[in-house]
Amino acid sequence: MRNIQNFNIVSTFLCLWLAVYLTTSLEQYLACFFILTVGLMHGSNDIKIIKRVYNNSSISYYKTLILYIMVVLFGALMFFLIPKIALILFILVSGFHFGEQHFHEVRFQYKWIKKSLYVSYGCAIIFLLLYTNAQESIEIISQITGESITINFLMVSLISSLMVFVSCFVILYKSITNPIRELFNILVFFIVFKTASLLWAFAIYFVLWHSLPSVLDQVKYLFKEVNKRSVLEYVKSSAIYWIVSVVGLFLLLNFLVKQEDLFYAVFFSFLAAITFPHVIVMTKIFKH
Numbered sequence: 375m376r377n378i379q380n381f382n383i384v385s386t387f388l389c390l391w392l393a394v395y396l397t398t399s400l401e402q403y404l405a406c407f408f409i410l411t412v413g414l415m416h417g418s419n420d421i422k423i424i425k426r427v428y429n430n431s432s433i434s435y436y437k438t439l440i441l442y443i444m445v446v447l448f449g450a451l452m453f454f455l456i457p458k459i460a461l462i463l464f465i466l467v468s469g470f471h472f473g474e475q476h477f478h479e480v481r482f483q484y485k486w487i488k489k490s491l492y493v494s495y496g497c498a499i500i501f502l503l504l505y506t507n508a509q510e511s512i513e514i515i516s517q518i519t520g521e522s523i524t525i526n527f528l529m530v531s532l533i534s535s536l537m538v539f540v541s542c543f544v545i546l547y548k549s550i551t552n553p554i555r556e557l558f559n560i561l562v563f564f565i566v567f568k569t570a571s572l573l574w575a576f577a578i579y580f581v582l583w584h585s586l587p588s589v590l591d592q593v594k595y596l597f598k599e600v601n602k603r604s605v606l607e608y609v610k611s612s613a614i615y616w617i618v619s620v621v622g623l624f625l626l627l628n629f630l631v632k633q634e635d636l637f638y639a640v641f642f643s644f645l646a647a648i649t650f651p652h653v654i655v656m657t658k659i660f661k662h
């Protein structure tokens with residue numbers, strides 16, 4: 375875990391430096407590329423993981439797949455029918471997911487404090503990203519929900535998440551492996567989010583700080599050890615789901631997005647729909 379954190383700090387600043395030399399459109403393409411490769415792949419073994427969690431034989435592959443697709447469709451439908459509620463739910467669920475991935479090694483007797491740490495940490499990261507890139511974020515949120523939120527709303531959400539996070543952090547201080555490092559990481563995120571564009575900043579956090587550690591945890595869970603062979607096996611077994619997702623997203627963008635400015639709204643709603651079942655699956659891994 376420590377090694378990956380050092381790797382991430384170095385890669386994060388490398389990405390920031392790279393952004394200075396890239397044109398805006400190349401930066402957007404690269405961000406989409408990393409989100410759609412490493413980012414999307416970290417959810418592509420979910421069905422295999424469910425089967426492992428439920429002991430392989432007790433649940434059929436097709437039943438699992440159909441249930442999984444239904445949760446994705448339900449998420450997408452929510453964005454279509456009740457976009458405001460869907461977005462609030464998505465931010466809370468994502469916050470929990472980011473926090474759980476980051477702090478799942480914390481041991482504490484009161485589960486609700488741990489869960490509050492997860493949600494508040496993840497939401498603090500998300501609102502830090504949105505607040506430091508307020509103009510772009512407000513525009514995308516208004517495309518998704520039809521509602522124009524203010525920068526003050528983002529600031530209040532950020533401060534509230536940070537206050538809950540700091541309270542949980544103080545209570546759990548002794549159970550967190552390297553608390554000073556955690557605070558340093560948040561400072562790094564602030565610098566990165568403030569410097570990079572919204573999509574580049576999101577890609578840096580989502581790919582390096584969330585998806586990579588998650589892939590390593592999943593490889594360990596599925597194949598017991600992390601080495602070249604097991605990582606290759608992981609990539610191979612995620613191929614079909616990954617290809618279907620990418621093709622699905624491209625079709626969606628081609629048929630649904632008549633206006634260029636709806637691109638990010640569709641992109642993030644798609645990400646949200648496939649996030650819901652993934653969060654359930656990952657929670658199961660951490661319980662085992």
Ligand SMILES: CC1=C(/C=C/C(C)=C/C=C/C(C)=C/C=O)C(C)(C)CCC1
Nearest residue numbers: 465468471500511514515576642645649
């Ligand atoms: C950046 C950004 C958003 C939030 C994205 C989030 C929260 C993504 C989470 C993805 C996850 C958790 C994927 C699965 O692991 C909004 C509010 C949609 C719109 C403005 C830009």
